[in-house]
Amino acid sequence: MSLPWIQHLILAPVLLPLLCGAFLLTINETRHSLKFWLNASAMLLQVVIAVSLLILVDGDYWEANIGVYLAANWQAPFGIAFLVDRLSAMMLLLTSLLGSCALLYSMMRWSRIGVHYHSLFQFLMMGLNGAFLTHDLFNLFVFFEVMLAASYGLLLHGYNLARIRAGMQFIAVNLVAALLFLIGLALIYASADTLNMSDLAARLPYLSESNLDLFRIGAGALAIAFLVKSAMWPLGFWLPTTYSAASPPVAAMLVLMTKVGVYVIFRLWLLLFANDDPSVAGFGNYLLFCGGVITIGFGAFGMLASNTLGQLASYGAIISSGTLLAVLGLSNPALIAPALFYFVSSTLGMAAFVLLIELTERSNDPLAALLAVTRQAFEYEDVPEQPVGVGIPAGMAFLGLSFAACSLIIAGLPPLSGFIAKFSLFHQLLTHPLSVDSLLFMFSVLFAGIMATIALMRFGVRTFWGSGTISARLHLSEALSVIVLIAMGFALTILAGSIFGYMERSSTDLQNPALYIERVLAEPMIPSGGKP
Amino acid sequence: MELVLAIAIGVLFGSGVWLVLRPRTFQLLTGLLLMSYAVNLFIFAVGLIWVDHPPLVLEPDEIDTSNYADPVPQALVLTAIVIGFATTALYLVLMIGSRGITGSDHVDGKE
Secondary structure, three states: OOOOOHHHOHHHHHHHHHHHHHHHHOOOOOOOHHHHHHHHHHHHHHHHHHHHHHHHHOOOHHHHOOOOEEHHOOOOOOEEEEEEEEHHHHHHHHHHHHHHHHHHHHHHHHHOOOOOOHHHHHHHHHHHHHHHEEEEEHHHHHHHHHHHHHHHHHHOOOOOHHHHHHHHHHHHHHHHHHHHHHHHHHHHHHOOOOEEEEHHHHHHHOHHHHHHHHHHHHHHHHHHHHHHHHOOHHHHHHHHHHHHOOHHHHHHHHHHHHHHHHHHHHHHHHHHHOOOOOOOOOOOHHHHHHHHHHHHHHHHHHHHHHHOOOHHHHHHHHHHHHHHHHHHHHHHHHHHHHHHHHHHHHHHHHHHHHOOOOOOOOHOOOOHHHHHHHHHHHOOOOOOOOOOOOOOOOOHHHHHHHHHHHHHHHHHOOHHHHHHHHHHHHHHHHHOOOOHHHHHHHHHHHHHHHHHHHHHHHHHHHHOOOOOOOOOOOOOHHHHHHHHHHHHHHHHHOOHHHHHHHHHHHHHHHHHHHHHHHHHHHOOOOOOOOOO | OOOHHHHHHHHHHHHHHHHHHHOHHHHHHHHHHHHHHHHHHHHHOOOOOOOOOOOOOOOOOOOOHHOOOOOOHHHHHHHHHHHHHHHHHHHHHHHHHHHHHHHOOOOOOOO
């Protein structure tokens, strides 16, 4: 007997980039376009796989809408289980779409300034996809390291001084975080004798008090490792330097990598600590909430203090991480679906913004923008000569409109998806009895929104309405990738109803750990004839 | 034996933390190495320390698990060693590159 081939589709998002990346290594670096098109077709194939997994998961192909793949046909708690549910299928789709756009952006220029860009890109995709699919904590560590190793290479791609300085910090911070991750894993294994996430959730209620203490310490160490990646306030100082130094397509992927930390925290916290068992229920939620709110504040002030668009984008990403962590910390089940919508919307908005930055700065002397902001800060009166009768070139019009659309999504202003996400969060908070925490949360999100609006408007006005701009030289591929990302933001707005339905369903799944425990531990092995 | 191991892990990790907080890249690298040794020993110790207990089941039937050490931490520690080694090697390459470009071995690339 063998598995139906559709079952193997669960592993395809890991295997395909691995094989493609390895194959790309063998092709000579001078054959740019061949490498690009191979990479692009692998990315498109990943989009197709992600869409089909999404359809399968949301349809009724698998029992309870959870697909389980037992690696090497080992029964669940012993071998490594891969699991695809609505949340991970959504993340796979988001990753492959974002990756495709970043790759398209790098077609003309960025993929050519160093070696092995395409292989590293595929290995990064492998790490990301694996982190979304795996249901084993140690395997998660392995995929995190694959992802990080590829991202170190990509961050240093186009070796210059700024990237080396940023890389030194980024790698050191992540190596220390990886060690903490390992300590957390070891403590969890010591206390619960398992690393399978569902098995862990099943065993938690039966742990003795001393083992439970060990488990709490382990979960805390693990959380610190993830929070370093998702840049919660005291742990996220590496982020602005790294984002500003990375080349734009890599920065777009880094936006997603920040969200991987948030994803893992969502997955683990909802699976392990959302059950009714009072011994561990709500573990660390209050810390997550406080950290999230402080992170929002830190990001808001950071945005105001930013001198460059790169820093502005970094602090925007910090705000969005903080919002998600604070929502999880509020431990209100009704908030998970809007939070997932916010997750997707802010990731797309930030990625488009990061790509846009470089296009804007290319057409605009970055020093002029910096001077403009400084001049404003010191109220230095210098009326620039007004250009009379100059029409708006198409390139600038495109950049200006895209900048406005990204700003609307990031700041959460109507009518785009950022507004819908925040509105639905607030709506859920207001329909429940109000507490001090929820008021604090709403206040900080609104405050961050206003700060983001001010900071973005200041840059927008100085960049697009100021004098001295030269016409932008854009490649079609670069413009197209920004357009696609923003179009997805529009699609989120227009199709908000059906997408929200999906988020609601995935939030219901996520808040039923018993479902995962049953599906993973009861997944049958494929009987073989005794011989391999 | 547990005490010796615990002290060794503590000393390694403590020295590692101190070195990681130093300003020179080589100190940072040595610190990361010491910390990863400590973590590897820690994972190994999680499976409890046994003498004369192989991690393999040799008898075909009648398995008494108390005669065998837990094989999982040993597998974990092997993977962790390999990954830690690779990422540290990557950092070493970056360190040499940074030294070449900036002419300084300070972590910020300038004194």
